[in-house]
Amino acid sequence: MVTKNGDVKKMFRKWINNLSECELFKKITPEELNLVFSCLKPKVSVYEKNELVAVAGEKFTGTGIVMTGEVVVTKENAAGNRVIMAVNGSGEMFGEMFAFSGEGVWPVSVVARTACTVMFLPAGKIICNCERLCASHRQLITNMLEIVSGKALMLHRKLEYLTIKSLRGKISTFLLEQYKRAGSATFMMSMKRNELADFLNVSRPALSREMCRMRDEGVIEFHRESIKIKELDALKSMAE
């Protein structure tokens, strides 16, 4: 790993346009970003393929933002196996949930999937009082809060599905949510059977079987991607 503190300015000039597409920096113009960075003084590091970007158990160094290349976030589960949590590409963040949670160490390991460049924002710096608390700095904090709350909401939503015990309940809840979003009884599924089974944490044949049962009972009707809810009330009574 090569730390390029000296080249930071040059690095930013090159990446500043891409970075404003990154969620953390949204609503901040490239010009303002320069100011923000002079406040934050982030560290940029370059990694070779398969190099360790962060090691579980070691001191937390700050939220990471992938500038180029890809990283893999892995977690060692209780059985001692490494499982992949996420693959993050250019512009994506990792460790955002740990930055402010009071944990002092990385609970996950991050490995360079390809050669990559990563920027680290120390948590303390984000909320520090720079002399001129610039508007953009405030925007940064807002963005951070938005990202973390958004993540929490997403997890919450996912949890709601997994807490439902019966497969029929999961399917009904999912369909009703889609129905509400679409605003009509006929709509397109946003996922393939495969993906939906994954999302609901059930097996694909079981999902298929149950959906067909519901079709045979006249509650729904479907062909491939398209779905039609025929008995809304029946469906509602199944969601639970």
Next chain:
Amino acid sequence: MVTKNGDVKKMFRKWINNLSECELFKKITPEELNLVFSCLKPKVSVYEKNELVAVAGEKFTGTGIVMTGEVVVTKENAAGNRVIMAVNGSGEMFGEMFAFSGEGVWPVSVVARTACTVMFLPAGKIICNCERLCASHRQLITNMLEIVSGKALMLHRKLEYLTIKSLRGKISTFLLEQYKRAGSATFMMSMKRNELADFLNVSRPALSREMCRMRDEGVIEFHRESIKIKELDALKSMAE
């Protein structure tokens, strides 16, 4: 509902000592809190028992902090039934995840379980630039980030358990986590069977049955609250 903007100062003087025990205001002294409140200008409202504090679908008014009494956070699920999400007492917050997530409306309803007093902090105000961006204001933002990230982490942890399909896997994972925390093969359970069953989202008799099986196989040993891991490797191979 009676809004008492005029009495805000009096209200605070009375509650300021309790509030500094509230997570959002931790590390802020009562004196500093006065300053912070003069920045934030929160609204305080008084509700009678069973009165609606927030209505799902209506405009989001800000994070709520219960000053006295208790509120119930309820959500209408897909089937149209109201389910209780949380009961919040004095010093506890609600709506903290929605404040910054960009949702414009309350996704839940909040009802006064007893007569109660609730303080609302508008999301925008928390991150606003008051003239003298006081140290305490920064602390407030830090606390907010900490609370929301903590919530996200907790949800994440819960999700990990629910994603495990086999009951044995859930139990093993849970025990290994407890073991790691305790640092010894013998430790006390932090939950009763009932609560653990709830946490793992399984039925109590099934949990009991499986734990006894594991005991009969010689992997663990237990009596009521106390647990001893006898075959660590076996347990690890079951967690998954």
Next chain:
DNA sequence: CGTTTTTGGTAACCATGGTTACCGTATTAA
């Protein structure tokens, strides 16, 4: 245009875990 791959429906078999019900032992309250 034919071939390969992906997608999804179907069926049989069986393991897992929910349900209910009962009972003994702690724990708490009166």
Next chain:
DNA sequence: TTAATACGGTAACCATGGTTACCAAAAACG
């Protein structure tokens, strides 16, 4: 101390959903 209640182990029965394997239709690819 006794009564009431909470807690947890146990067993029988059975519904749900996982597994595997196969097939047909659709889509992607050469």
